[in-house]
Amino acid sequence: MKWNYQRRLNLYSKFSIVLFMVFIFACTALFAKDEPKKEEPVIKSELLSGLKFRNIGPAFTSGRIADFAVNPGNPFEYYVAVASGHIWKTTNNGITFEPIFDDYGTYSIGCLAMDSNNPNIVWAGTGENNHQRALGYGNGVYKTVDGGKSWKNMGLKESRQIGMIAIDPRNSDVVYVAAEGSAWGTGGERGLYKTTDGGNTWTKVLNISENTGINNIVFDPRNPDILYATSEQRRRHVHTKIGGGPESAIHKSTDAGKTWRKLESGLPKEDMGGIGIAVSPVNPDIVYAIIEAANSAGGFFRSTDRGESWQKMSDYSSSGQYYNEIYCDPVNVDKVFSVETVSRVTLDAGKTWQSLGLDKRHVDDHALWINPSNTNNFMIGGDGGIYITYDNGKNYMHVQNLPVTQFYRVALDNETPFxxxxxxxxxxxxxxxxxxxxxxxxxxxxxxxxxxxxxxxxxxxxxxxxxxxxxxxxxxxxxxxxxxxxxxxxxxxxxxxxxxxxxxxxxxxxxxxxxxxxxxxxxxxxxxxxxxxxxxxxxxxxxxxxxxxxxxxxxxxxxxxxxxxxxxxxxxxxxxxxxxxxxxxxxxxxxxxxxxxxxxxxxxxxxxxxxxxxxxxxxxxxxxxxxxxxxxxxxxxxxxxxxxxxxxxxxxxxxxxxxxxxxxxxxxxxxxxxxxxxxxxxxxxxxxxxxxxxxxxxxxxxxxxxxxxxxxxxxxxxxxxxxxxxxxxxxxxxxxxxxxxxxxxxxxxxxxxxxxxxxEASIFPxxxxxxYIQKSNKYGQGATEYLGENPPYGATFTYYLKDVPKTQKEVRQEKEKELFKEGKPIPQPTWKELEDEAKEIAPYLIFTITDEQGNVIRKLTKSASKGVNRITWDLQYSNTFTLQLNDKKFNPIKEDRGFWMVMPGKYNVSLGMYSKGEFKELVPAKEFEAKSINNTSLPAPDRKEMVEFQRKVAETTRVMAGTIDFNKELIEKMAYLKQAIVNTPEAGNDLMSEAVKIEKELNNILFNFEGLSAKASDEEIPPQQVPLSQRLYYIIEAQINTTSAITNTSKKAYEIINEELPSLVKQLEKIALVDIKNLETKLEQAKAPYTPGRLPVLN
The missing domain is CATH 2.130.10.10 (YVTN repeat-like/Quinoprotein amine dehydrogenase)
Incomplete structure (x- = not known):
């Protein structure tokens, strides 16, 4: 009894303690302030905009093509639906293509339809229109009204795969979409959909079941209210595939889709799979169908009464999961094309078939366009890309500039240097x-x-x-x-x-x-x-x-x-x-x-x-x-x-x-x-x-x-x-x-x-x-040649910038935006303030590159932008040629092309920013190394000597290029001075003689630099003294594309330049600072009008 009492007492004590703890926790929760849950900060994709992928293709194999949309008024303009590679457009008959659908959340395209009334309006059905094993899916139907510049999703986002789109030629707002639905599951937006308002709203006009969608929709061209649609029951999973069923059929409507009936007379009684259907444009009473069916009941069928009854023309059919698409010839009612593993054509309405031609052409076709003006010219799209023939399939041209290859796997080697x-x-x-x-x-x-x-x-x-x-x-x-x-x-x-x-x-x-x-x-x-x-x-x-x-x-x-x-x-x-x-x-x-x-x-x-x-x-x-x-x-x-x-x-x-x-x-x-x-x-x-x-x-x-x-x-x-x-x-x-x-x-x-x-900022390792010497090896190849993209040549600096200071204009606009939201008056800037905004230099970054001795050898500039970005130094010293300004305007981020490669070795780069008239260092010097790959057969035995020679040549280039341009400016100036002499009454007649003498001396100096002007080639000029600029050109041309030793010819040319250049510079200096100044003084005394470079004196 005592034991039980003690046990109960202990249990009671423990229970009391538990109750007390619950009470304490409850009170704590009751009286504690609600603290917001701290979200762990995350990185956003936008921060990484400077880390850019590059595409190396290749394009020579191309990839699977699903459909074409060709402008009937200009067949050189057409769109390509790539099964797994978006939409591409050409305006020059395939010489070049442009991807125009990269940013719409899907890559798989099943079909295209161009509005016959406006070639700038194109509809695209996303999700490849088959059910083979390597299949992508889409997110609905899209429409462009500006020739592919922009696209808008018009709905049916749960359709997954879209088989075909048909636009009523009488009314562009009436569009039918054959939605196949997912190949892997039930439901979704599956069936035939119609819009009468250009895609704003949709009505399902033909519904079969949750397992069966519509894969084709075609018009009678004489009366677009007569429609033929094919339904396809199919399912694919990892473990199995069912390619057809009792719900696959051909359906017909004679009232623009309001009512439908299944066509059966003469068609297989067995379960059918993939069906292809086409109406002859020559005689629309004739309708063709290619049918996959169980127990070999499929084949090629023909109707001569608009589908009311059918005749089996042959046992020919193909795989419905991947092919079974047919195209009627635009001029021959009995000629029909079937695209498949080895595409075929019939000339007798389907009784017999022959190969379409495979000489030097890939198998497995999925799309066809026939030129209605010349049926010997047609274009086939398949697993191997696009092939074009102009001789009815005897010979084909392969389009090899579409980098749309479908890769399953990737592997790399360790080959050097690349x-x-x-x-x-x-x-x-x-x-x-x-x-x-x-x-x-x-x-x-x-x-x-x-x-x-x-x-x-x-x-x-x-x-x-x-x-x-x-x-x-x-x-x-x-x-x-x-x-x-x-x-x-x-x-x-x-x-x-x-x-x-x-x-x-x-x-x-x-x-x-x-x-x-x-x-x-x-x-x-x-x-x-x-x-x-x-x-x-x-x-x-x-x-x-x-x-x-x-x-x-x-x-x-x-x-x-x-x-x-x-x-x-x-x-x-x-x-x-x-x-x-x-x-x-x-x-x-x-x-x-x-x-x-x-x-x-x-x-x-x-x-x-x-x-x-x-x-x-x-x-x-x-x-x-x-x-x-x-x-x-x-x-x-x-x-x-x-x-x-x-x-x-x-x-x-x-x-x-x-x-x-x-x-x-x-x-x-x-x-x-x-x-x-x-x-x-x-x-x-x-x-x-x-x-x-x-x-x-x-x-x-x-x-x-x-x-x-x-x-x-x-x-x-x-x-x-x-x-x-x-x-x-x-x-x-x-x-x-x-x-x-x-x-x-x-x-x-x-x-x-x-x-x-x-x-605030950072430069990553x-x-x-x-x-190495980077050269262009291609010339005259034409625009069809696809080239895999190389990375930028040189040392790439990846950096981070937290914020960019706002300009005066940006600050004003932000304030105005807030005031506008609040409905408050917006102060108007003065003209002076607007002018100051226009003249303000936007913030820009300065990357300063120094050698191991701390010498500044190059500065790179770039617009300041937030996040992670990249800039590449080309491993060259600064260009010493004369500066050129676009429209004579200052541009702090103008590309500065380098001149002469630096020595291999260690370098440093620091990052600073110019903003609001001040420079601020953001990141101190960070070390990196430039390494030669040593791929030269005859390398310079002393690379340091070679680079030092090149640096001397660079300085000579700076002086000579500047001197020549200065010389030309003085000659141009003399034209103004001579004109001023003529126009100034008080100018003495002797001034013209003085001016002509100066001008002659200037021309003689320029002749020493440049020699005679050639009408076509310098080699056509009779023997003359070698101009100094030509000697300099010989040196640069000999050294600019090599890391080999300096040639003796270059050394001799440099010696000659060094002998002759100083005296020419001194002559020019005397003319500019003494002779022309004296002439300008005399003109000013004669009260001559302003001439460039002469400051008028106020008396």
């Missing part, structure tokens, strides 16, 4: 080329090499031998490529005796071990390892997938027969490894991620594996798009997941700090539609991460807690892969539709964090500058 960029592409081979070159023009198409053909994917280069390149095409077909000989060895692992075939993904992972350059890993449903560069392979895992039978999952709410339309066609087998990595921090620590949502890890090189199939916040069985083992900590691993093929566009990135046992999400700052494809980590700062998403590149400065977009120079595009060139600290990314992009020297990102805002 590394190479390699990658695999969608249907355009695997190849590699230089990240930059010695030319001031850029990288040419001839500098790229193809390693293997097909659809290219993973490429890896031996880190110790850049001549050994591994490239693969689809399904793990990997080759070892010898860059020296261009030989290839096929090294794909094959099953052992008695084994079943492996399951390979379309995009098979392949890596080189970070611990041994001859060790390779690749994966099917199992992981393979080779220690001899792929000559032999060892299987180091069992099947690491979830082993799910894909037929046990319903599609569109149903289970489908194996006979369903194109079931699982062009779809990889399910249950395959698609991401693979070995930890750089620990040998044998390997991660494998699968398409069915499993991550497996081995810590002993594959002897034992641990499977992980459940992840916080990640839907089950989600595709593991990338797995990235930390460079620094063997316990840390990152994983990204891509659930886009289940209509889930959210970004998923997880981090584990215990080798995958537990995970946390790190996606703050990524957009809701930012599906993540790839991850990368800096090699110095473990918290500096990069992510490639469906619509751009992002970085995190704090280990994934916050993400910031890197977008300057980079259009909205899918970043499928990214990697780092450590020697150069470059971030290189592979986009799926705009080629390769490079962010040169991203090292400032290591210091760009919220604390940066505490500084400066990368060593490479010194």
């Amino acid at each position: 590394y190479n960029v390699f990658g695999g592409t969608q249907d355009n081979n695997s190849f590699g080329g230089p990240s930059r070159n010695f030319s001031s023009d850029g990288v040419t198409k001839g500098e790229w090499i193809v390693t293997i053909g097909g659809d290219g994917f993973w490429t890896r280069i031996d880190p110790l031998d850049p001549n050994i390149v591994y490239s693969e095409y689809q399904y793990g077909n990997v080759y070892r490529f010898d860059k020296k000989s261009h030989e290839t060895v096929y090294i794909k692992p094959t099953p052992e005796k008695g084994e079943l075939t492996y399951k390979w993904n379309w995009n098979t992972p392949f890596i080189i071990s970070p611990h041994k350059n001859t060790r390779l890993y690749m994966a099917a449903n199992v992981v393979f390892k080779s220690d001899d560069r792929g000559n032999t392979w060892q299987k180091i895992s069992d099947d690491l997938t979830a082993n799910i039978d894909r037929n046990t999952w319903p599609v569109m709410g149903k289970f489908w027969s194996i006979d369903a339309v194109a079931k699982d066609v062009s779809t990889s087998l399910y249950g395959i490894i698609i991401s693979l990595d070995e930890s750089p921090a620990k040998e044998g620590l390997i991660y494998a991620g699968t398409d069915d949502g499993v991550i497996s890890v081995t810590e002993d090189g594959g002897k034992n594996w641990r499977k992980i199939s459940s992840f916080p916040g990640i839907p089950a069985n989600t595709y593991v798009s990338d797995i990235y083992a930390s460079r620094f900590d063997e316990n840390v691993v990152y994983a990204s997941f891509d659930n886009i093929l289940r209509d889930d566009f959210k970004p998923y990135i997880l981090k584990s700090s215990d080798k995958g046992k537990t995970w946390i999400s790190i996606t703050k700052g990524l957009p809701e539609n930012g599906t993540v494809h790839t991850l990368e980590q800096d090699f110095i700062d473990k918290d500096l991460l990069f992510a490639g998403t469906e619509f751009g590149a992002y970085y995190s400065y704090n280990g994934g807690n916050n993400w910031v977009q890197l977008k300057n120079g980079l259009p909205a595009n899918a970043v499928k892969d990214m990697t780092i060139q450590q020697r150069e600290t470059d971030l290189v990314i592979a986009t799926f539709g705009r080629g390769f992009y490079i962010l040169d020297d991203y090292s400032p990102l290591r210091e760009i964090n919220p604390s940066l805002n505490e500084k 400066i990368k060593d500058a490479l010194m």
Whole structure:
């Protein structure tokens, strides 16, 4: 009893204490002041505007074309819908193209339609109009009314893929949009939509179901109220594809879309898939359809009664998921084109077909335009870009200036002095080329090499031998490529005796071990390892997938027969490894991620594996798009997941700090539609991460807690892969539709964090500058030549500026803006105040460059702007030629071209600002180094002597150029003085003789400098004494483009100049300061009118 009493007493005491603590906390909460939650400061993309990506293309392969819109009144003007690379426009028949749709939040374009009444009005449907495996999605329909200068989203943002747009030729405000809807899920804006007010409002006029949209809409050209539409039931997921169903059909309306009926007579009774339809412009009673259907019921069909009944002309059809688009010839009613793998044409209404011509042309076509004035001239768009023929397909011209290649992967070598960029592409081979070159023009198409053909994917280069390149095409077909000989060895692992075939993904992972350059890993449903560069392979895992039978999952709410339309066609087998990595921090620590949502890890090189199939916040069985083992900590691993093929566009990135046992999400700052494809980590700062998403590149400065977009120079595009060139600290990314992009020297990102805002200004660490002679190697190539962009030549300074002082005008305008908002009177500035504003010099930055001795050798200026920016010094001394002013106006930021290269060595740069009449130093001197790459065959034995000679020549140039210009100014002045003598009554007649004598002496001096003027070429002038300017030209021409030794000819020329120049300068000095002054004094005494350079005397 006592024990129970004591126990109760103890419990009561404990309970009292708990109640007391709750009361205290409640009171604290009650009486405490509400303190706002402090938000962690974040970096904004706008701060990073100076960190700009550059595009290196290439363009020689081009990329997949979806549609054309050609101006019927001027076929030299047309628009190109690039399937994964935005919209481009040409006004000169393809000599040049301009991207005109880079900043509208999507990159995938399905179709275009030009208003026949106004070629400046063009409609664009976003989201590629098919359902193949490498598909992008859109955000609605857009319209331009100014020829592509600007675009406006007109709605249907949830349509995902748009198949076709039709504009009523009688009324431009009436537009029909065939919205296919998402290929990966139900619902959304799916069906046929119509607007009667130019896109302000939309009405769905044909609805099939949540699974079936409309992929074609065409008019009867005689009566646009007669419409034909095709519906397409389809679905694609990672594990499967259904290419058709009972809801695919052809529909007709005779009342502008108010009512519809399904056309059936003569058409397949089986489930249909993708349907293409076209009305003959020659005889609109004739309608053609190409139909994919189950059980071989599809084919090519013709109606002669406006679709009321159909006749099957042949069994010919193509793949509805990628093709089945037909085009009627504008003059021949029986001639129809079908674009597909090998495009075809029929001349007998579809009974027989022949190839359209493939000589020196890529396969896989998707778009066609036929010149109505000359049908032998047509333009085809496909996976290989644009091809144009003028002889009915016998010969084609390939357009090679559209850098719209779709890259799946990117890899880099360590070649010196410039590394190479390699990658695999969608249907355009695997190849590699230089990240930059010695030319001031850029990288040419001839500098790229193809390693293997097909659809290219993973490429890896031996880190110790850049001549050994591994490239693969689809399904793990990997080759070892010898860059020296261009030989290839096929090294794909094959099953052992008695084994079943492996399951390979379309995009098979392949890596080189970070611990041994001859060790390779690749994966099917199992992981393979080779220690001899792929000559032999060892299987180091069992099947690491979830082993799910894909037929046990319903599609569109149903289970489908194996006979369903194109079931699982062009779809990889399910249950395959698609991401693979070995930890750089620990040998044998390997991660494998699968398409069915499993991550497996081995810590002993594959002897034992641990499977992980459940992840916080990640839907089950989600595709593991990338797995990235930390460079620094063997316990840390990152994983990204891509659930886009289940209509889930959210970004998923997880981090584990215990080798995958537990995970946390790190996606703050990524957009809701930012599906993540790839991850990368800096090699110095473990918290500096990069992510490639469906619509751009992002970085995190704090280990994934916050993400910031890197977008300057980079259009909205899918970043499928990214990697780092450590020697150069470059971030290189592979986009799926705009080629390769490079962010040169991203090292400032290591210091760009919220604390940066505490500084007034900063110069980030400066990368060593490479010194070489940059020359232009291209002349007369024409404007069609695409050149990959080189980085600016020289030393690049990346700097930060917190604020820019406001000018008087900006201060006034800000005050006026506030007063206007408040409805208060706005004081009007005086004319004097406005004049002072106009004369005020806006703030500008001054970068002062000094050598090791502290001598100032160059100053660079730039407009002051907030944030992170860049400026590049060309490694040259200041120009010593005569200054030139545009419109004779002062411009503090006028480009100052250098003259003569500096010595290799260490230099310093400081940053200051000029504002409101004062100079202020912002950042003290920061050191950097200029390094020669030593690529000269005959280098100067004494570079210092060479540079000193060049400096002397620069000083001689300054003096001679200035003296010649001064000489010419004096001659011009003499014209004024002679005119003043004639016009002044009191001027003595002897003054003219004096003036003529002076002028003659000036002309004689100028002759010594410049000699006779040539009518065409100096070589046509009879023998004369060599002008000093010509001797100087010989020296400059001999030395300006080389680091070789000074020629003796140059030395002799310099000696001659030094002998003759001083006396000419002295003669000119006497004429200017004595002879002309005396003449001017006499003219002033004679009260002559003003002449330039003479100050009148007030008597």
